[in-house]
Amino acid sequence: xxxxxxxxxxxxxxxxxxxxxxxxxxxxxxxxxxxxxxxxxxxxxxxxxxxxxxxxxxxxxxxxxxxxxxxxxxxxxxxxxxxxxxxxxxxxxxxxxxxxxxxxxxxxxxxxxxxxxxxxxxxxxxxxxxxxxxxxxxxxxxxxxxxxxxxxxxxxxxxxxxxxxxxxxxxxxxxxxxxxxxxxxxxxxxxxxxxxxxxxxxxxxxxxxxxxxxxxxxxxxxxxxxxxxxxxxxxxxxxxxxxxxxxxxxxxxxxxxxxxxxxxxxxxxxxxxxxxxxxxxxxxxxxxxxxxxxxxxxxxxxxxxxxxxxxxxxxxxxxxxxxxxxxxxxxxxxxxxxxxxxxxxxxxxxxxxxxxxxxxxxxxxxxxxxxxxxxxxxxxxxxxxxxxxxxxxxxxxxxxxxxxxxxxxxxxxxxxxxxxxxxxxxxxxxxxxxxxxxxxxxxxxxxxxxxxxxxxxxxxxxxxxxxxxxxxxxxxxxxxxxxxxxxxxxxxxxxxxxxxxxxxxxxxxxxxxxxxxxxxxxxxxxxxxxxxxxxxxxxxxxxxxxxxxxx
Numbered sequence: 061x062x063x064x065x066x067x068x069x070x071x072x073x074x075x076x077x078x079x080x081x082x083x084x085x086x087x088x089x090x091x092x093x094x095x096x097x098x099x100x101x102x103x104x105x106x107x108x109x110x111x112x113x114x115x116x117x118x119x120x121x122x123x124x125x126x127x128x129x130x131x132x133x134x135x136x137x138x139x140x141x142x143x144x145x146x147x148x149x150x151x152x153x154x155x156x157x158x159x160x161x162x163x164x165x166x167x168x169x170x171x172x173x174x175x176x177x178x179x180x181x182x183x184x185x186x187x188x189x190x191x192x193x194x195x196x197x198x199x200x201x202x203x204x205x206x207x208x209x210x211x212x213x214x215x216x217x218x219x220x221x222x223x224x225x226x227x228x229x230x231x232x233x234x235x236x237x238x239x240x241x242x243x244x245x246x247x248x249x250x251x252x253x254x255x256x257x258x259x260x261x262x263x264x265x266x267x268x269x270x271x272x273x274x275x276x277x278x279x280x281x282x283x284x285x286x287x288x289x290x291x292x293x294x295x296x297x298x299x300x301x302x303x304x305x306x307x308x309x310x311x312x313x314x315x316x317x318x319x320x321x322x323x324x325x326x327x328x329x330x331x332x333x334x335x336x337x338x339x340x341x342x343x344x345x346x347x348x349x350x351x352x353x354x355x356x357x358x359x360x361x362x363x364x365x366x367x368x369x370x371x372x373x374x375x376x377x378x379x380x381x382x383x384x385x386x387x388x389x390x391x392x393x394x395x396x397x398x399x400x401x402x403x404x405x406x407x408x409x410x411x412x413x414x415x416x417x418x419x420x421x422x423x424x425x426x427x428x429x430x431x432x433x434x435x436x437x438x439x440x441x442x443x444x445x446x447x448x449x450x451x452x453x454x455x456x457x458x459x460x461x462x463x464x465x466x467x468x469x470x471x472x473x474x475x476x477x478x479x480x481x482x483x484x485x486x487x488x489x490x491x492x493x494x495x496x497x498x499x500x501x502x503x504x505x506x507x508x509x510x511x512x513x514x515x516x517x518x519x520x521x522x523x524x525x526x527x528x529x530x531x532x533x534x535x536x537x538x539x540x541x542x543x544x545x546x547x548x549x550x551x552x553x554x555x556x557x558x559x560x561x562x563x564x565x566x567x568x569x570x571x572x573x574x575x576x577x578x579x580x581x582x583x584x585x586x587x588x589x590x591x592x593x594x595x596x597x598x599x600x601x602x603x604x605x606x607x608x609x610x611x
Contacts, residue, residue, distance in 0.1 A: 064270060065100035067091040067123065074106055075414040076377050076384075077140070080256040084267050097126035101135055102270065107142025109452030111167070111213065112154025114142045128160060134247045138269050141211065144243070144250035153213045162248075163222065167213040175235040176552040176575050178454045178521050179214070182206035182291045182349060182605040185230040185241035185253060189223060196275040198228055199249055200268040201242065205261035206291055206605040207253035208383060210416075210454040212521075214239035214252060233289050244274065257383050257416065259344075260608040291605045292569050293576035294593050295554060296343035296583055297352045300336050300372065308368055310334045310584060334584065337375045343583065344380040346590035347607040351380060352524070352578065354419070354459070355388025356499060370413045377414025386410050387419030387459055387524075391443055403443030404450060411451065419457040419524055420444060422497035428514035429506055438518060448519030453551075458520040461500050462493035462508045462541065463528040476509035478544055493541055500528045508541070512548045520551060524578070527557040532581060534560025542572040554578055562588060562596035569602055 064086050068074055078088050081104075091097055105127065107114050118124050127146075131137050139147060148159045151167035170177045186203045209232070217231045217238040225245075232241040232252075242251040249269050255262030268276060298310045340351045353376075355369050369386060376384060390410070391403050407418045420443050427442040438445060448456045466484030470477040475492040483489060493508040512523060525545055527538040537555045546553055552575035555568045559579045568577050582588050594604045 061085055061087045062270070063087045063089050064102040064104060065089050065091050065096065066104045066106070067097070067127075068106075073108070073377075073384075073411045073414060073416045075374070075412060076381065076416070077104070077106055077256040079378050079414075080263060080266055080381060081270070084263065084270060086270050091123075094122045094126045097123065097130055100130065102138075103127070103130050103135065104138045104140070105143035105146065106140045107144075107146065108210075108455065109142065109450065110153060111142060111145055111151040111159075112157040113450070115146060115154070115157050115159060118146070124160065131162065131248060136269065136272065137248050137250075139248075139250035140256075141252060141254060144240070144252050145213070145215070147243075147248075147250055148215060151213050163225075163227075165215060165218070165221070167215050169213050170234060170237060172550045177550055178210060178212040178552065179234045179290070180210045180454060180522060180552050181208070181293050181576070182258075183209050183232040183234065183241070183253070184288045185232055185251070186288060187228070187230045188217075188219075189229075196277050197268075198230070198244065199242075199274060200261070200264035200276065201230055202261065203288075205608065206258070207241070207251070207255070207261060208257040209241075209253045210383075211252060212453065216240075249274075257381060259381050260610050263381060263610070289603060291349070291603045292565075292597060293349040293554075294347070294565065294590055294597070294604070295350045295352055295576055295578040296340075296348040296590060297354060297556065297578045297580045298336055298339055298584075299354050299356050299580065300369070301356045308336060308372070310336050310339050336372050339584070340376045340384075341379055343590055344382055345607075347594050347605070348382065348590045349576070349605055350383045350385065351376070352385040352387070352419070355386070367409070370409060373410065373413040373415055383416040384414055385417040385419055385457055386415045387421060387457070390418045390420050390447075391423040402446070404446040407443075407447045407451070407455075411455075417455050417457050417522070418447065419459045420447075420520075421459040421461065422502075424458045424460075424515050424520070425495050425497050425504055425506060425511060427518065428495075428511045429504065431514040431517070432506075432510065436514075436517070442518055444515060444518040444520055448521065453519045453521035456520050457522045457524050457554075458511075458515045459524040459526065460508060460511060460545075461496045461526050461528055463496060463500065463503075464491045465494045466491045475507040476544070478540060480540055482540070493544070496528065508545060509548050512545055516549055516551055522551055523549060523553045525553055525556055530558030533558050534582065536560065536564040537568045537572075537574075537577070539568065539571050542568065542574050546573045552576065560587075562593045565593050565597055566600045566602065569597070570600075 066088050147162045149161045149164050222229050227243050227245045230242040231238050255265045393401050423443050466488035467490045477490050477492045480491050495504050495506045495511050530538050537558045542555050554576040555574040556578040565577050568574050597604050
């Protein structure tokens, strides 16, 4: 098989990129030294995380000059995410760190006054100056397709600036900001989005690059159509644990109790709803925008390299080309050999196995309590801080498990109180949301507003907002909780717990500013598919990513 070289500098999840390239009939050869770059014909430079960290890694490894020479020699080059950003002069994210300066323009941070940052999700990559290209497609890009982006900094689009230097440009819009989604010139292609996480459209672009087809009339470029911009994300969540026979299964709880109730024929047994890898692939085929695995049992006494979830991730990433999140056990631990393992090391193993994001739960609560006890001073040692520093804030999700505590008056507690339309058991009109740990089994004196404030300060890039009161209820999301959390944070929020029918997804997107919504039991039990939900959202006028069939 033909060979493509990949520069690996611990850039987060490169496993999915390797899987995508191999699926397309190419072999990966790893670049381990600067001399390997000189030998490469086609070179891919992936990148996830902090601009300064990534460019410093290049510089310390003595890769910058060989990369420049590779590009100047006219050899094929693909830069992904920070790999695109590296082509520019620099970034606000790390003002003192220079880029490769092929383009004398700098990246700036998205304005978070009117939208969530990071920009996470599926957006467009629309070619500008379309008329001059006729029916040809630029590396398979199509205006109607959606691609997966995850970043806080971007190159603002300046009409005509790059085009005057011979670059072909595709842009995306986030709110009122238009930015560079992809650029190309001669032997160079670079994307801000992740093609390896963008399903069929992303694989199409990778295939065109690998085959050397910059312009291709076999893939018709559709005309610009309404519906450009960031879509509403629909996420499928799989709670994974061992059942009573010792097998790893997908299960679902009722207010976090995963054992079957009386009268079901399996009373007291862990609900077995299917095999994790098979179900993840099913939801990918149905159009899930992301897959989340939550490890709700304890595999944490295993040696790190033998964690069962690592194998689930590896196998899933072979055929599922959308983002994968893993939660459970992302903390400092000691393995069966007695070796101390940091949270960053645990996360690194998950990233190497195919995860794009890690979700932190109970440890985030403990870190938040310490944050307030220390006068809101950061320690720099928490799981959130160490992982986000190495891989970027977009790689860290904090999963919150709150429950309602009703009070008679907003003066009855020091916690953040809301007036609720859902009256309490004794007629209370007020409540606060108490954060819990250990799957809801342990309550704390921390409210949801405090937790969100603390984890955002530490470097969390996204909030997975559960609700114990709604879990397994099929009555819809807790809209009051979601509104309150969105009021308190600038980072994206994923609504979770309570979805029982497609209309609940429309409701949460219409009545809150939720960035994504998650479903579980309704999908696992076969009551609805992910496609059913998306079709319903589309009918209700909401922008979603539609599945494209593989060629």
